[in-house]
Amino acid sequence: MDLDPNDDQRALQEMISRFAADRFPSDVTRTFGDVGGFDRSAWRELAELGTFGIALPESAGGVGLGTIESVLVHESLGAGLVPGPLLAATLSAGLVPGVLEGDVIPAIVTRPIHQVALVEHFQNSDVLLVIDDMGIERVEIAAIDGQIVEHPTDPTTPVTVIRELPRGEQIGDAHLALAWRRLGSVLASAQLVGNSEASTSLAVGYAKEREQFGRAIGSFQAIKHMLAESFTRTEVARSSVWAAGVTIDEPEVADVDRAIAGARLMAARAATENAKTGVQVHGGMGFTWEVDAHLYLKRAWILETLFGNLDEDADLIALHVAASR
Amino acid sequence: MHLRDSDADAAFRADLHTWLDAIVPTLPPEPDPRDWPARRIRDAQWQRLLFDAGYAGINWPAAYGGRGATPTEHLIFLEEAAAAHAPDVGVFFVAQMHAGLTLIAEGTPEQQAHHLPGILNGDHVWCQGFSEPEAGSDLASLRTRAMRDGDDYVITGQKIWTSHAIVADYCEMLVRTDPDSPKHKGITWLIVPMDSPGIEVRPLVTAQGSAEFAELFLDEVRVPVSNRVGDENDGWRVANVTLGFERGTGFVSEMLDTTNVMNELVGIAQRTPRGNGTAWDDIGIRRDIGYVAAELDALWAFTKRNVSQGAKSGIAMGNGSAFKVAYGSVVHRLGDIALRVLDRSSLSFDDVNGEPTAAQLHGKLKGFAVSLGGGTSQIQQNIIAERVLGLPRER
Ligand SMILES: Cc1cc2nc3c(=O)[nH]c(=O)nc-3n(C[C@H](O)[C@H](O)[C@H](O)COP(=O)(O)OP(=O)(O)OC[C@H]3O[C@@H](n4cnc5c(N)ncnc54)[C@H](O)[C@@H]3O)c2cc1C
Numbered sequence: 001m002d003l004d005p006n007d008d009q010r011a012l013q014e015m016i017s018r019f020a021a022d023r024f025p026s027d028v029t030r031t032f033g034d035v036g037g038f039d040r041s042a043w044r045e046l047a048e049l050g051t052f053g054i055a056l057p058e059s060a061g062g063v064g065l066g067t068i069e070s071v072l073v074h075e076s077l078g079a080g081l082v083p084g085p086l087l088a089a090t091l092s093a094g095l096v097p098g099v100l101e102g103d104v105i106p107a108i109v110t111r112p113i114h115q116v117a118l119v120e121h122f123q124n125s126d127v128l129l130v131i132d133d134m135g136i137e138r139v140e141i142a143a144i145d146g147q148i149v150e151h152p153t154d155p156t157t158p159v160t161v162i163r164e165l166p167r168g169e170q171i172g173d174a175h176l177a178l179a180w181r182r183l184g185s186v187l188a189s190a191q192l193v194g195n196s197e198a199s200t201s202l203a204v205g206y207a208k209e210r211e212q213f214g215r216a217i218g219s220f221q222a223i224k225h226m227l228a229e230s231f232t233r234t235e236v237a238r239s240s241v242w243a244a245g246v247t248i249d250e251p252e253v254a255d256v257d258r259a260i261a262g263a264r265l266m267a268a269r270a271a272t273e274n275a276k277t278g279v280q281v282h283g284g285m286g287f288t289w290e291v292d293a294h295l296y297l298k299r300a301w302i303l304e305t306l307f308g309n310l311d312e313d314a315d316l317i318a319l320h321v322a323a324s325r
Numbered sequence: 326m327h328l329r330d331s332d333a334d335a336a337f338r339a340d341l342h343t344w345l346d347a348i349v350p351t352l353p354p355e356p357d358p359r360d361w362p363a364r365r366i367r368d369a370q371w372q373r374l375l376f377d378a379g380y381a382g383i384n385w386p387a388a389y390g391g392r393g394a395t396p397t398e399h400l401i402f403l404e405e406a407a408a409a410h411a412p413d414v415g416v417f418f419v420a421q422m423h424a425g426l427t428l429i430a431e432g433t434p435e436q437q438a439h440h441l442p443g444i445l446n447g448d449h450v451w452c453q454g455f456s457e458p459e460a461g462s463d464l465a466s467l468r469t470r471a472m473r474d475g476d477d478y479v480i481t482g483q484k485i486w487t488s489h490a491i492v493a494d495y496c497e498m499l500v501r502t503d504p505d506s507p508k509h510k511g512i513t514w515l516i517v518p519m520d521s522p523g524i525e526v527r528p529l530v531t532a533q534g535s536a537e538f539a540e541l542f543l544d545e546v547r548v549p550v551s552n553r554v555g556d557e558n559d560g561w562r563v564a565n566v567t568l569g570f571e572r573g574t575g576f577v578s579e580m581l582d583t584t585n586v587m588n589e590l591v592g593i594a595q596r597t598p599r600g601n602g603t604a605w606d607d608i609g610i611r612r613d614i615g616y617v618a619a620e621l622d623a624l625w626a627f628t629k630r631n632v633s634q635g636a637k638s639g640i641a642m643g644n645g646s647a648f649k650v651a652y653g654s655v656v657h658r659l660g661d662i663a664l665r666v667l668d669r670s671s672l673s674f675d676d677v678n679g680e681p682t683a684a685q686l687h688g689k690l691k692g693f694a695v696s697l698g699g700g701t702s703q704i705q706q707n708i709i710a711e712r713v714l715g716l717p718r719e720r
Contacts, residue, residue, distance in 0.1 A: 231647060239624075
């Protein structure tokens with residue numbers, strides 16, 4: 001048993017974090033949600049680092065590592081609030097030509113859609129991938145009549161409303177669709193963990209500098225305890241997300257779906273609660289558009305709705321507890 | 326990173342599993358939880374069985390009579406023991422989890438030779454005399470005084486919340502040897518035999534209804550200077566060695582036990598009539614159990630992570646404070662769900678209608694033992710904020 005990253009794995013995380021800070025600083029990515037705001041060349045550079053092919057075999061142009069390395073990479077991407085269809089690209093890099101290299105930009109939606117589907121990144125994408133219980137289909141963008149949302153909740157994430165989803169070419173079977181859902185959920189959770197840690201560091205930094213009553217606000221115990229709780233939520237969540245990532249590759253150690261659902265619950269709670277704390281610690285500044293605190297919160301809201309919702313996850317775990325106790 | 330057992334770990338697990346399967350069904354029924362002398366006998370029997378099978382002092386170095394198991398094997402041991410519903414360490418908590426390990430780290434060869442065998446084979450129960458009426462969270466302000474008199478220390482003062490004192494043979498005690506130095510500088514760590522003249526043990530009944538802890542009144546109690554562990558006035562450092570072990574893997578087996586309590590609650594819910602069905606048909610209860618189960622699974626993963634990190638850095642459970650805060654809060658939440666399931670059965674602190682309801686109420690109250698004992702959740706949060714996040718101290 002070893003649930004602690006080795007030096008290579010940490011170096012991989014650091015490389016992604018540095019690149020994110022360099023190429024996707026938040027003052028730049030804030031307009032990524034606007035029409036024409038997406039920077040395709042930065043996306044291509046991200047792809048060149050191997051980001052979308054971490055767990056693909058080298059023979060397929062990937063890096064040849066495991067699911068856990070993908071998890072670690074997505075943790076760093078989440079911490080850096082890196083925009084773009086990170087999950088769609090990672091899931092489809094082995095299947096859709098051009099995605100691995102960053103030349104083709106994919107979007108993903110799950111079927112059935114209930115009246116409308118809100119699809120993130122559709123406006124910048126070259127291909128739409130549809131996941132349902134039967135498999136995965138590729139639908140050409142031209143075949144879809146989408147309506148761009150003028151004010152997406154997260155300014156870094158463009159959203160399009162789609163009312164009708166034509167059938168496309170089947171490119172994956174039901175097995176692969178299930179694998180995508182599982183991996184997509186874990187990677188979303190990994191991003192949530194990174195998000196929860198980054199919103200906390202932003203708040204901790206502010207708490208050390210901002211003074212009131214003649215001293216740093218971080219010396220007030222009310223602030224300390226809120227931030228200590230944030231730290232604790234992140235570490236608990238990180239543990240379950242890493243365990244879920246390992247479990248995907250070693251399914252004999254635990255129930256894969258329970259591990260994934262639990263990771264999602266912990267990671268979503270960490271990200272949304274920590275981001276709330278982050279806003280509160282910033283005072284009035286935290287409620288402004290200018291400070292990044294709200295960006296973490298809004299990104300967390302998006303990530304927690306991907307590939308299943310939290311209540312369904314909790315119900316799944318409860319049924320598993322009852323069946324296995 | 327991996328969670329799969331290595332071949333050696335799998336073999337260790339298989340042997341242990343076979344042994345537990347054979348031995349646990351032969352154990353006598355559990356004594357009344359309020360009957361501490363009977364609990365001591367039961368816990369000592371279990372400790373002796375562990376000793377004879379080579380599992381005593383599982384994580385102690387082999388040179389000191391332990392098994393010298395790897396950290397991973399230690400976790401496998403805790404996991405399998407909980408899964409088999411084997412007894413936990415019970416009244417041997419202090420001796421097994423921190424006193425013995427403190428002696429190994431800081432004691433003299435004579436102290437080790439004299440005390441370690443009796444801890445390992447279940448002959449000797451230890452208790453922890455750290456807290457005082459005026460020194461709880463602010464432990465370093467303790468006042469129990471020890472004056473040097475030739476080859477003896479003469480101790481006078483009062484301790485409180487001393488768990489298992491009524492059945493203990495020895496006490497790991499912090500005393501003040503230099504009242505004039507700053508508070509952290511004048512403390513000494515002593516081994517005090519509980520049958521020394523001048524010690525009076527007055528049992529205190531916990532909210533769970535048993536005399537689990539006690540007050541100790543010390544009136545000119547003499548212990549030889551050779552019972553000192555570490556140097557005179559260096560006891561704060563030694564105490565932190567002790568607390569490091571206590572906050573380390575100390576709570577892990579309790580956390581696994583809480584998972585058993587949760588599983589049992591699900592069973593009770595499935596058998597408890599409610600509306601047209603059972604309490605388990607209530608989606609609100611199921612969903613809340615789902616969250617608690619996720620958190621307990623996460624804490625188990627957190628333990629593995631901390632142990633993996635510790636194996637590399639040498640610091641066991643570097644995230645002990647975060648673990649303890651999170652564990653304390655999940656026990657409380659599980660207890661809240663238990664009360665919803667039990668409903669009117671919570672009026673009885675004895676089992677109702679053949680259902681193991683009492684254990685649920687005990688579990689609910691145990692939440693306080695976790696969030697208060699061994700440094701309260703608030704103190705753990707201060708530690709996280711100041712030592713981990715680097716926020717400025719209050720004063
Ligand atoms: C079941 C149980 C078993 C125990 N067993 C033992 C034992 O065997 N041996 C032993 O020596 N001790 C034992 N203890 C004692 C335990 O360590 C103390 O109860 C604990 O450290 C708190 O001290 P206190 O009770 O004096 O509370 P106080 O320190 O008076 O605290 C009261 C409240 O104030 C809060 N508080 C205090 N200081 C601060 C601060 N700086 N910042 C924020 N909040 C603060 C606390 O969190 C708490 O909520 C046991 C306690 C329990 C509950």
